[in-house]
Amino acid sequence: MGYQGSKSLSGAYQAIIALMPQHQTYIETHLAGGTVQTRKPPANLIIGVDRCDQAIDAFKQSDNYHRYSGKLELNCCDVQDYLKSYPFTGQELVYADPPYLLSTRTSWHRYRYEYTEQQHFHILIGRIFKSRMRPILGN
Numbered sequence: 001m002g003y004q005g006s007k008s009l010s011g012a013y014q015a016i017i018a019l020m021p022q023h024q025t026y027i028e029t030h031l032a033g034g035t036v037q038t039r040k041p042p043a044n045l046i047i048g049v050d051r052c053d054q055a056i057d058a059f060k061q062s063d064n065y066h067r068y069s070g071k072l073e074l075n076c077c078d079v080q081d082y083l084k085s086y087p088f089t090g091q092e093l094v095y096a097d098p099p100y101l102l103s104t105r106t107s108w109h110r111y112r113y114e115y116t117e118q119q120h121f122h123i124l125i126g127r128i129f130k131s132r133m134r135p136i137l138g139n
């Protein structure tokens with residue numbers, strides 16, 4: 001699916017996948033079409049998180065949903081709530097692909113859920129980089 005910001009449009013997903021360390025559990029926050037998740041070698045457990053129910057429903061309609069059934073868990077909720085309660089063991093890799101900063105957008109496309117610059121800083125830098133998880137941040 002061609003989401004604004006999708007890493008398939010620029011071919012960037014190969015570079016992101018090449019950066020990934022070994023992991024047992026792969027968590028893709030801000031899943032939408034799951035461009036990276038659906039192109040990387042599958043982890044033992046794959047977790048997708050997106051706050052938008054339409055994005056989660058669309059993913060469930062895709063072939064990828066059935067392709068990974070049994071090892072894929074989808075969560076429709078706020079990423080911050082999810083990461084706060086997740087019991088990290090050190091075996092997880094988190095790939096976060098939040099909406100681009102509005103101030104850097106060249107398109108008028110808007111998601112149902114966006115971040116202010118302050119939320120970008122607090123949620124992503126505060127939550128993702130201060131925790132025990134190993135993160136890769138797209139954007």
Ligand SMILES: C[S@@+](CC[C@H](N)C(=O)[O-])C[C@H]1O[C@@H](n2cnc3c(N)ncnc32)[C@H](O)[C@@H]1O
Pocket residue numbers: 003004005006007008029030031032033034035036049050051052055077078079080097098099100111112113114115
């Ligand atoms: C840049 S897109 C993700 C593109 C996706 N990685 C792909 O490859 O298609 C950003 C996504 O973040 C989701 N989002 C925005 N705020 C969120 C939040 N607080 N928690 C979880 N997801 C959120 C939006 O619903 C949107 O689907």
